[in-house]
Amino acid sequence: MSSVAQQDIPQHVAIVMDGNGRWAKKRFMPRFFGHKAGVDTLVKVVNHFADRGVKYLTVYAFSSENWKRPEDEVSGLMGLVLVAVSKYLTKMAADGIRIRIIGNRETVSQKLRDAWEQAESVTEGNSRITLSVAFNYGGRWDIVQACQRLLREGVPPSEVNEETLGRYTALSYAPELDLFIRTGGELRISNFLLWQTAYAEMFFTDCLWPDFGKEEIDRALAAYAARDRRYGGLRPAPLVAHA
8 A cells, every 4th residue: 555645545435345145155154144244344444444544434234125135134134233333332432433324214123223323422523434334225215315305494496406415415424425346246336325426436346245355445445546537527738848
């Protein structure tokens, strides 16, 4: 990472943490063990990104479409959230990590909502890095709920623009998304942060999420640093000295 200057480090990184089930299957274990290993990986990864200078990390933990999975897997994932908060919250708080949850809270249990509120409250004063966990989240849901909130507050149509709508999205507190990472080899966004990915750089890796570590993080950051981000425009032509 010595070759990547600090100014080339993205401020906001998002990750689709894919491949837990395949990781477990390769080891002849039930899928749940892959999800458990994935939580352990997340705790390490957020610290690695913080060490590199990233200030915001947003991860896709459970999509609004994941309810279609087998009931025992969904139930196991819900229970895993409670276990993760109990096991890791004190450590993450001590590491300076601020935790925020984005997603539809209305359709999850009160136990889950209480755990989320505890995690957010305990880490509220931290500023080393903000970890946003997208749970029961979908990019289309995010845009729809932003529009609904905007309408409920009576914002007149003449004042509705990209900046206004952006203030009502789930990640309105975070800067623009710089780098979008997906592990597990799939090449799609999967309804994650549709609004926020407008000008994000994409990095796809075959590495399964539980195996994602420092080496893959540095590969992603190096790839990001090598990109020419023009935001739809062109770089100014270099000045040519004339004799």
